[in-house]
Amino acid sequence: MDDTVLLTGAGGYVGGAILDGLDDDYDWRLLYHNPPPKEPDHPYMVGEITEPPDAREACEGVGAVIHLAGDPRPDAPWDSVLENNIHGTKVMFDAAVEAGVERFVYASSNHAVGHFETERTPDLYQPEDEFRLDGTELPRPGNFYGVSKAAGETLGRYYHDEHDLSVCCIRIGNLTEGHPPIDYDRGQAMWLSYPDCAHLHACALEADYDYEVVYGISDNDRKYYSIERAKEVLGYDPQDNSAEWEGEEKVV
Amino acid sequence: MDDTVLLTGAGGYVGGAILDGLDDDYDWRLLYHNPPPKEPDHPYMVGEITEPPDAREACEGVGAVIHLAGDPRPDAPWDSVLENNIHGTKVMFDAAVEAGVERFVYASSNHAVGHFETERTPDLYQPEDEFRLDGTELPRPGNFYGVSKAAGETLGRYYHDEHDLSVCCIRIGNLTEGHPPIDYDRGQAMWLSYPDCAHLHACALEADYDYEVVYGISDNDRKYYSIERAKEVLGYDPQDNSAEWEGEEKVV
Secondary structure, eight states: OTTEEEEETTTSHHHHHHHHHHTTTSEEEEEESSOOSSOOSSOEEEOOTTSHHHHHHHHTTOSEEEEOOSOOOTTOOHHHIIIIIIIHHHHHHHHHHHHTOOEEEEEEEGGGGTHHHHTTTTGGGSTTOOOOBOSOSOOOOSSHHHHHHHHHHHHHHHHHHHHOOEEEEEEEOEEESSSOOSSOHHHHHTEEEHHHHHHHHHHHHHSOOSEEEEEEOOOOSSOSBOOHHIIIIIOOOOOOOGGGEETTEEOO | OTTEEEEETTTSHHHHHHHHHHTTTSEEEEEESSOOSSOOSSOEEEOOTTSHHHHHHHHTTOSEEEEOOSOOOTTOOHHHIIIIIIIHHHHHHHHHHHHTOOEEEEEEEGGGGTHHHHTTTTGGGSTTOOOOBOSOSOOOOSSHHHHHHHHHHHHHHHHHHHHOOEEEEEEEOEEESSSOOSSOHHHHHTEEEHHHHHHHHHHHHHSOOSEEEEEEOOOOSSOSBOOHHIIIIIOOOOOOOGGGEETTEEOO
């Protein structure tokens, strides 16, 4: 039973990418915020991550949590990210600790460091630019959503230090299904393909680590997020690269 | 009128140290959470930092804010620090931006990095130990209070980047009036004397900077917080050192 992996925010697009790639690899338990439009292939529940009883029920008998749930809108208002993203993540950590969960994979975001871009745009989107963020830098959120994701990372650090569960924060880039964003240098620089997204989360479920902050992008020629740490600690081995695409066609 | 400095949390002990040292140096406006026990020497109001109308009234016509208010208890429960420290700080930043405040000095705390100590204790309290935190490291809070202070720092980063006000986060050590803590290596390592506390805040009101995270301790022989950044950017020139004391007596 401890092999069960709880996936919160299962109805979102990151959850979709993970289930697409890892459907048969784990005993999933899915937590939805709203009733799913079609019957899921795995055991599931509908509940609020901000409600401790729901969070406890979701975590019961679980070995690992992938926590994606929250308000995903980059322009989400403060009150919503304060409640859903910051408080909700704290409630999930509490429930995970109480249930004896051993690892907690947390969906952070590129928005936690969005303001690093402002002063370097657009040079850093070019393939030859060598600027890299590596996850050791202090956050520079570009919006309240990013503030909330940075706060979730700090909560993860606290719960790791205090309760010894492994915590991996993944600053997810620009996830798109199929081809990378078209005519959008920035989106191509932080592109994360669906298969690489699933693989990266599998790595975070399998590898041995304490507390990590890594970037979640494919191995794009254009990049300003380093994926070295993810490769080194998690064994991340991305297969996609936005430079291999022209529009909707893979050309390499 | 823009020379007015708003001091929130004026009734607390950090506020007391600042007013002790800088009473005549600024046109103060004091914000109290509870009615002050005796009539203050400066214009004041009583209000809630979590209430936008109170925050706006407090910031009106103000050139700088020293924001100390919040739940100061290291063991404060999550709900209180979420509301008073994280949300309250956001409300104060909003009010400051709306009022055209140019600089915002934020009372962060050693608790934002409390868990760095756990694995190095007690070596790092010794004068010969060379380990230093310098403010560029990611937070490792030791409690929810510390989580909230780290979140306040991130909010400061966001408001600086987004609205261009100068923000200085001071990770305040162990402030005591008169002598340093007795028979307490840790407290002596992070001692901040009342005069040095006032001087450091004056530096943060006067110096030219964008966004800073500095440690607020005296120039103690024992230390694991670097004060180099505060010296370099703010012109901090601390006069006290816990090593110069034996018990309640200054011996150097």
